[in-house]
Amino acid sequence: MNSINSSAKLQFEIPNCNQCWLKKFSVFKDCPKELLDGMFANKQFRQYEKNEMIVRQNDAFQGVFCIQEGVVKVSTFGERNKEFILWFARPGDIIGIYSFVNSENYYFNALAVEPVKVCFIPTNDFKDLIKKEPVVSRKLMKDMCDKISFIEDRITSISRKKIREQFAEILISMSMKNKSAATGKMPINYSIKDLADIIGTTKSYLYKILSDFDSKQVVSMHNKKLVIKNFDKLSLIAIGDEPLN
């Protein structure tokens, strides 16, 4: 862990949490100003290059990471050492929150998918804040509920859906998360390999499905960007109600 930390250079001045533009998206949304001011005196600002590890599975727990910029891939390794992606954290998301409660080791890997800037908040500071401020703990609980619901949906969909239905569903949920969804274009920060790991299938199989989607004019790929051409059709595929022609 330490070797990773040292490579993350301190470059900018630490942003003040109250002035952070991400405050309104994060768990600290309704937190009173005074509390937030004093709280993160020990906060560290860190930067990671693309493909740099932020957290390694089974590292001792040290604190939580609040993402400022960039996308972080959070994944675990199953028993056959096969990667499974749990979720993608975006600016405003906090990773490590779930290990903090039980102060156990991190049970996931976090990898910078693109250049990432994070604020690192040591455990105790965060714990104090949660104990002191019910508004924050309520928001935290809400976020956790969201996450659990998301995963339970995934369980239901994995056990009951074909790969191509799951792939369509993932594409839709990712395009919804992205702001450029209005134009129908989805910048693919995720490699096909990543998408395959989310679903739990292989890269080559996804390419096969993708070329099928392409021939049906549903989704196509241009310059490493996925473009959803026919959103309605894709939704139909996702719910397993695909028209035959």
Next chain:
Amino acid sequence: MKVVAKKIEIPPCDKCENISSSMFCALPKTELVQLSTQKSFSIYKKGQVIFYEGNQPQGLYCIYSGKVKVHKLGDNGKEQIVRLAKTGNVVGYRALLHTDNYHATATALEKTLICFFPKAVYLDLLMRNSEFSMKTIKVLSSDLKIAEQMVTNMAQKHVRERIAEVLLLLKDFFGLEEDNITINTVLTREDIANMAGTTTETTIRVLSDFNKSKIIKLIGKKIKILNIGELAKLANVAE
């Protein structure tokens, strides 16, 4: 729909024998006494639904005795069990925290006694008592971890491994009967299939296969685990 208790008596929360295993354990005695005055109590028969996916939550269900399955319907109408609950567990709290409709349906697996706490009482408690909210976050994080494990297994394991894993999970969660080998629950084959994310037919085939190779013994709906080491190996649990 609810059967009102006539003979069965439920102790007040501060005298409840399950208190140490429930999320209310962080509360002081005075709070518990006050909490008891607000609760109501009902009996659910086997197969009876406690709440439905999509309904609005009215309160919190705390299981006094019995077993409950929490399941979701997939897009094609098939059921997937996402969670089990037993004595001392609460169900339906996530929808309350999130002020959202229920994300799943809860059904009694056997005769189940449940205490019900109104929504306002629970939310008020959360705002007032930071120990209690820490405890709630703990319960949430363990739920999350279980769900994440489940989804990883589901994506990466084969049917046989998943069914073996479900048996181990049932053993860990519900425990064993006095003879120390029988799993203390009567789930139908369909329930087991819905946990492992496969069809009932496959589950029956795999179970009888395990039975043949003397790893488990099937007696009606009861399942005895004869060779736990072998079962863990089948489930590919790295321990």
